[in-house]
């Protein structure tokens with residue numbers, strides 16, 4: 001599964017160009033602001049990033065306070081770049097090349113999980129099984145999903161390679177997400193919706209365990 005996943009065929013440069021496209025997308029900037037906000041709100045010590053990509057937001061970690069910061073991605077080249085960018089400033093950073101839709105490995109007991117735009121590409125149930133094996137008794141999980149509001153699943157930014165993930169993209173229903181989270185013992189504790197320049201929006205849901 002890991003090697004055939006289309007995410008392994010997209011250069012990080014292309015993904016980041018796509019996410020930073022100002023007129024149509026500006027998604028990276030919004031996600032960066034959201035990470036900042038939720039880190040400030042919860043001041044976590046043991047953090048898990050699911051689908052960390054190039055590490056957007058890692059600059060907001062307080063290296064004097066955090067104990068462990070674990071990042072996971074299916075694409076090893078993204079992890080290599082993230083390491084280059086951040087390991088000097090954040091000695092607590094550990095990176096793992098795993099498929100969260102196909103792993104029950106336990107790497108951390110996280111009190112904060114950041115999962116932005118990844119559930120669109122992974123089976124919900126399997127992702128929560130992975131989370132269950134990597135979470136503290138008491139924890140917050142922040143999940144951002146995309147709501148298309150009638151626009152295409154993957155925005156038009158002129159970046160060709162990104163189109164290959166369309167085949168595995170599925171819109172995540174907020175209802176299904178809340179139901180699955182509840183089955184795994186998470187309570188919804190907050191939510192917000194942010195509309196992007198292209199009319200799509202990001203829905204961010206905060207869940208609490210313990």
Ligand SMILES: C[S@@+](CC[C@H](N)C(=O)[O-])C[C@H]1O[C@@H](n2cnc3c(N)ncnc32)[C@H](O)[C@@H]1O
Pocket residue numbers: 007008019028031050051052053054056072073074075078098099100101102115116117118121122
């Ligand atoms: C749409 S990007 C989101 C990246 C980042 N969270 C952000 O908000 O910019 C999805 C990321 O998840 C990774 N990914 C996709 N499927 C995965 C899986 N099954 N297991 C681990 N990582 C996965 C991709 O390689 C990519 O870096």
